[in-house]
Amino acid sequence: xxxxxxxxxxxxxxxxxxxxxxxxxxxxxxxxxxxxxxxxxxxxxxxxxxxxxxxxxxxxxxxxxxxxxxxxxxxxxxxxxxxxxxxxxxxxxxxxxxxxxxxxxxxxxxxxxxxxxxxxxxxxxxxxxxxxxxxxxxxxxxxxxxxxxxxxxxxxxxxxxxxxxxxxxxxxxxxxxxxxxxxxxxxxxxxxxxxxxxxxxxxxxxxxxxxxxxxxxxxxxxxxxxxxxxxxxxxxxxxxxxxxxxxxxxxxxxxxxxxxxxxxxxxxxxxxxxxxxxxxxxxxxxxxxxxxxxxxxxxxxxxxxxxxxxxxxxxxxxxxxx
Numbered sequence: 001x002x003x004x005x006x007x008x009x010x011x012x013x014x015x016x017x018x019x020x021x022x023x024x025x026x027x028x029x030x031x032x033x034x035x036x037x038x039x040x041x042x043x044x045x046x047x048x049x050x051x052x053x054x055x056x057x058x059x060x061x062x063x064x065x066x067x068x069x070x071x072x073x074x075x076x077x078x079x080x081x082x083x084x085x086x087x088x089x090x091x092x093x094x095x096x097x098x099x100x101x102x103x104x105x106x107x108x109x110x111x112x113x114x115x116x117x118x119x120x121x122x123x124x125x126x127x128x129x130x131x132x133x134x135x136x137x138x139x140x141x142x143x144x145x146x147x148x149x150x151x152x153x154x155x156x157x158x159x160x161x162x163x164x165x166x167x168x169x170x171x172x173x174x175x176x177x178x179x180x181x182x183x184x185x186x187x188x189x190x191x192x193x194x195x196x197x198x199x200x201x202x203x204x205x206x207x208x209x210x211x212x213x214x215x216x217x218x219x220x221x222x223x224x225x226x227x228x229x230x231x232x233x234x235x236x237x238x239x240x241x242x243x244x245x246x247x248x249x250x251x252x253x254x255x256x257x258x259x260x261x262x263x264x265x266x267x268x269x270x271x272x273x274x275x276x277x278x279x280x281x282x283x284x285x286x287x288x289x290x291x292x293x294x295x296x297x298x299x300x301x302x303x304x305x306x307x308x309x310x311x312x313x314x315x316x317x318x319x320x321x322x
Contacts, residue, residue, distance in 0.1 A: 035036050071113045094169065098176045100147030104139045105180030109279055111135045112189050113206035117196060128263030129270070137254025144250065152273040153177055155296040160306040162238055174275075181212045181279035189283055204284030208293045210279045219268050220292040226260040227272040227300035233257070235308040240315055272297050 060117035115131025140149045147162070150156045153174045160170040185206070189197060196203045210219040233256055236242055237249060271277040277293035280286065 014135070054073050060258045062301075066296060074261055093191055094172070096223070097147040097169065097230045098172045100143040100174040101173045102149065102180040102183075104143040104149050104151040106184030106187075107142070108135060109181045109184030109206070110274060111138075111273060112276075113185060113188055116206050118199070119196065123186060125266060126262045129263075129265050130258050132261045132270075133254045133258030134258075135254075136257055137250045140250040140253055147173070151177060151180075151275075152230075152297075153275055154227055154301040155234055157217065157298060158234055158301040159238075161302065162235065162303040162309055164238060176280065177275040181275040182282070184304055185279040185283060198284065202254075203286045203288075204280055206276075207280040207284045207286035208288070208290060209288050210292075211267050214267060216292060217287055217288050222264050223272060223292055223296035226264045226268075226270050227297040228304050229260045230257060230272055231301050231304040232308065234314075235305060239313060268292075271273045274298065 024297070049139070100254040112132045114126040115135070135203050136149075136151075140153060143149050146147070150159060150173055151215065156165070156173045159165050160167060190207075199300070203209045214222070233253060237253070261270050271293045274294045274297055277290065281290055281293075
């Protein structure tokens with residue numbers, strides 16, 4: 001490690017020396033004064049003053065370059081976790097983000113879908129939607145600082161279009177979300193008696209369940225517009241002008257999403273999340289109009305993000321001025 005650090009310092013020193021020579025040569029050329037001219041035309045004091053000014057400029061440049069290359073000097077120690085020395089810090093951060101999405105999505109399918117189970121007859125319809133909103137609030141509070149708490153491929157797609165994450169990280173997020181949904185819903189199904197989990201003549205708990213009075217187009221647009229609400233909330237939260245209003249974001253986000261959940265659930269179940277729709281459908285075999293629960297949220301994510309990004313997005317002028 002010491003040899004690597006010394007080699008980096010040696011390379012950086014050579015770079016600074018060459019740059020210093022170049023700056024000194026340019027200064028002499030611009031002033032059209034060669035070293036022989038300095039001896040002939042100026043006193044020793046004047047020549048020394050010119051040399052000191054040039055060297056001061058070189059030192060300023062060198063200090064700046066030292067700051068820019070500080071990562072080269074500190075690389076062997078600064079980019080390693082204090083426990084996991086064998087893993088680079090940026091790699092460990094990526095792993096933590098992916099795990100955050102896995103855990104967050106598992107919690108969503110476990111607790112939010114648990115709120116839809118009819119443990120007692122006559123449970124009000126709004127309870128399920130309210131539980132969904134409060135569960136999202138809880139998840140944002142838990143993993144929001146770790147991964148951003150997307151817990152939804154549509155939100156991850158919107159984040160990529162918005163420029164928040166790379167395509168590589170977005171792909172990892174989506175895989176983690178589907179795996180987390182399968183695990184979370186599987187645990188719920190394992191813990192719940194079959195007679196309660198899937199009443200006779202009904203779809204499985206939390207399965208996509210379009211109202212029989214609706215046609216495919218109506219199911220699609222209900223899911224589309226409900227997802228538009230979700231993605232608009234995300235874009236507003238990512239807006240630089242909203243940065244100073246992030247203090248209770250989990251509460252604001254969760255309660256805001258309770259509105260479409262309560263309003264749209266009687267019509268389509270309000271999945272607005274391909275991973276949340278896929279896991280129950282896979283476990284229960286409920287594939288009725290399943291295509292709408294994928295295409296509508298993903299299309300809404302694309303359209304809403306593009307419209308917000310190019311129509312409503314602005315830089316934070318107050319922050320820029322300060």
